[in-house]
Amino acid sequence: MSVNPQKSGLAQPVRGLETFDNPKPARDYTIRIRVPEFTCLCPKTGQPDFAILNFEYIPDNLCIELKSLKNYIWSYRDEGAFHEAVTNQILDDCVAAIEPRYMCLTAEFNVRGGIYTTVVAEHRQPGWQAPEPNLTP
Numbered sequence: 001m002s003v004n005p006q007k008s009g010l011a012q013p014v015r016g017l018e019t020f021d022n023p024k025p026a027r028d029y030t031i032r033i034r035v036p037e038f039t040c041l042c043p044k045t046g047q048p049d050f051a052i053l054n055f056e057y058i059p060d061n062l063c064i065e066l067k068s069l070k071n072y073i074w075s076y077r078d079e080g081a082f083h084e085a086v087t088n089q090i091l092d093d094c095v096a097a098i099e100p101r102y103m104c105l106t107a108e109f110n111v112r113g114g115i116y117t118t119v120v121a122e123h124r125q126p127g128w129q130a131p132e133p134n135l136t137p
């Protein structure tokens with residue numbers, strides 16, 4: 001018996017990102033999100049690529065809703081993409097959705113042909129300065 005996800009109420013991959021209001025917009029604080037099960041396809045071979053995505057961002061007025069991020073990430077599962085392109089596209093889409101003060105996406109791809117690839121893409125809002133680091137032990 002096959003299940004139709006549309007009729008069964010199961011989650012579906014979606015490219016849109018939902019947001020919610022930042023509860024403390026006057027404060028710089030960091031949100032870290034780890035997505036250990038990212039998959040897409042190699043655009044050359046069609047074989048699956050696996051990665052751990054690490055998001056780090058300082059929100060401005062909006063934050064990313066996590067269930068929508070999960071469904072957004074899932075939407076890449078059957079798409080062919082180079083590591084560099086998909087990392088930058090995900091960062092661009094997240095920045096467009098919430099316009100954070102700062103966002104960094106680190107994508108740690110699993111081995112392909114004996115080579116591990118890590119792609120780091122970063123966004124800074126114009127004029128935003130990082131706060132001084134907290135040096136307390």
